[in-house]
Amino acid sequence: MSFAVRSSQAIRAASRRAASKAPAKPAQAASYSLLARAGAAAPKRWTLTPAQSQARGIKTLDFAGAKETVYERSDWPLAKLHDYFKNDTLALIGYGSQGHGQGLNARDNGMNVIVGVREGGESWKQAQEDGWVPGETLFPIEEAIKRGTIIMNLLSDAAQSQTWPQVAPLITKGKTLYFSHGFSAVFKEQTHVVPPPDVDVILVAPKGSGRTVRTLFKEGRGINSSVAVFQDVTGKALEKATALGVAIGSGYMYETTFEKEVYSDLYGERGVSIDGPLIEGMFLAQYKVLRANGHSPSEAFNETVEEATQSLFPLIGQHGMDYMYNACSTTARRGALDWAPIFEKANLPVFEKLYESVKNGTETRNALEFNSRDTYRQDLAKELKEIDEQEIWRAGKTVRSLRPDYKA
Ligand SMILES: NC(=O)c1ccc[n+]([C@@H]2O[C@H](COP(=O)([O-])OP(=O)(O)OC[C@H]3O[C@@H](n4cnc5c(N)ncnc54)[C@H](OP(=O)(O)O)[C@@H]3O)[C@@H](O)[C@H]2O)c1
Numbered sequence: 001m002s003f004a005v006r007s008s009q010a011i012r013a014a015s016r017r018a019a020s021k022a023p024a025k026p027a028q029a030a031s032y033s034l035l036a037r038a039g040a041a042a043p044k045r046w047t048l049t050p051a052q053s054q055a056r057g058i059k060t061l062d063f064a065g066a067k068e069t070v071y072e073r074s075d076w077p078l079a080k081l082h083d084y085f086k087n088d089t090l091a092l093i094g095y096g097s098q099g100h101g102q103g104l105n106a107r108d109n110g111m112n113v114i115v116g117v118r119e120g121g122e123s124w125k126q127a128q129e130d131g132w133v134p135g136e137t138l139f140p141i142e143e144a145i146k147r148g149t150i151i152m153n154l155l156s157d158a159a160q161s162q163t164w165p166q167v168a169p170l171i172t173k174g175k176t177l178y179f180s181h182g183f184s185a186v187f188k189e190q191t192h193v194v195p196p197p198d199v200d201v202i203l204v205a206p207k208g209s210g211r212t213v214r215t216l217f218k219e220g221r222g223i224n225s226s227v228a229v230f231q232d233v234t235g236k237a238l239e240k241a242t243a244l245g246v247a248i249g250s251g252y253m254y255e256t257t258f259e260k261e262v263y264s265d266l267y268g269e270r271g272v273s274i275d276g277p278l279i280e281g282m283f284l285a286q287y288k289v290l291r292a293n294g295h296s297p298s299e300a301f302n303e304t305v306e307e308a309t310q311s312l313f314p315l316i317g318q319h320g321m322d323y324m325y326n327a328c329s330t331t332a333r334r335g336a337l338d339w340a341p342i343f344e345k346a347n348l349p350v351f352e353k354l355y356e357s358v359k360n361g362t363e364t365r366n367a368l369e370f371n372s373r374d375t376y377r378q379d380l381a382k383e384l385k386e387i388d389e390q391e392i393w394r395a396g397k398t399v400r401s402l403r404p405d406y407k408a
Pocket residue numbers: 003004005006007012094095096097098099117118121122123124153154155156157159162163180181183205206207208209210
């Protein structure tokens with residue numbers, strides 16, 4: 001089996017640096033995250049009091065008129081979680097952004113977790129730094145899959161496709177196949193990932209980076225995730241997915257399908273979610289018009305990026321759009337309310353085109369083609385460097401350095 005080694009990922013290094021800060025030691029272990037310990041502690045199982053062990057039950061909530069079932073961490077007290085997975089070994093395949101976050105959270109939650117990555121590769125080194133021990137909890141991919149009962153495929157999406165011919169025969173009857181994206185299974189014509197018919201196939205997709213999965217857990221919070229079932233052989237697939245969602249650090253989960261997850265995720269990340277080009281494109285367009293009309297880089301950056309990210313976006317996140325508008329001057333409010341429908345109208349056709357491009361497989365094809373290149377990391381780094389060198393972001397560095405709380 002050949003899993004050729006690739007070079008390091010800057011993002012993962014940054015994630016690891018952020019995650020390496022130990023959480024404050026709790027006076028009393030009362031929540032999942034408070035039980036999280038930094039570094040390389042061995043898996044441990046906890047016993048909860050009867051009150052802590054009591055499940056609250058699944059809730060149906062009203063989301064703007066639509067009733068949806070949600071699954072919460074409180075549905076799975078730790079004692080119940082430990083009992084549920086007492087005979088399972090979670091084999092986490094891949095130790096990138098998600099592998100790191102999900103793996104450490106599951107380990108801190110007392111799950112029996114092992115990691116499978118290419119021996120000698122960057123992930124192998126990183127996993128050792130995080131306390132996974134070769135021969136005990138860290139194995140080559142093939143060996144980890146053989147030892148695991150729940151196979152959590154957290155390789156990059158392109159790698160899931162590339163390695164599938166070696167991985168597939170090892171997913172034997174009785175195991176569970178887990179993904180964090182619908183990509184591989186839904187776009188099977190392109191990825192050739194066709195799960196064996198005799199295993200449960202489930203998904204837990206955190207709505208955030210692996211770095212956030214870890215930091216929210218350590219802060220006592222939990223990432224929102226979606227859960228889905230692709231194949232239910234045991235009749236317990238959904239239950240297993242929600243339990244795993246809690247084990248990897250989710251706070252609450254909503255149900256979806258593999259197809260809806262991959263469509264909405266690819267669409268969202270290409271649209272307005274934080275790494276989306278809409279925000280970058282909007283910032284750039286607004287900045288360029290200000291510059292073309294004689295405004296200084298500092299003024300253009302402050303009016304475009306700094307005010308939005310530092311002052312207004314957090315208000316939208318915390319309290320909603322109307323609250324943010326109410327916090328602005330009446331002059332700003334009037335203009336914003338007048339221009340919002342104009343931007344909506346201008347953007348709607350772009351979003352329709354984007355959704356179609358996701359649905360017809362163009363986006364998946366592009367991602368697979370690019371990320372399967374041997375030079376994908378260097379090629380990506382080159383493109384990101386070009387962005388970093390744009391005037392707007394160079395101006396941003398100086399603006400940020402003037403913040404009183406700035407740290408180089
Ligand atoms: N990142 C996110 O924000 C996010 C959010 C939600 C869901 N997801 C999903 O979670 C899954 C994992 O994503 P990720 O971002 O964590 O991935 P990633 O950071 O890109 O992880 C890459 C992992 O794949 C391994 N790998 C790459 N090419 C390989 C090959 N040819 N053979 C064997 N191993 C190979 C790497 O090992 P080496 O170090 O040895 O190269 C590394 O362990 C994906 O399905 C993704 O869509 C991601």
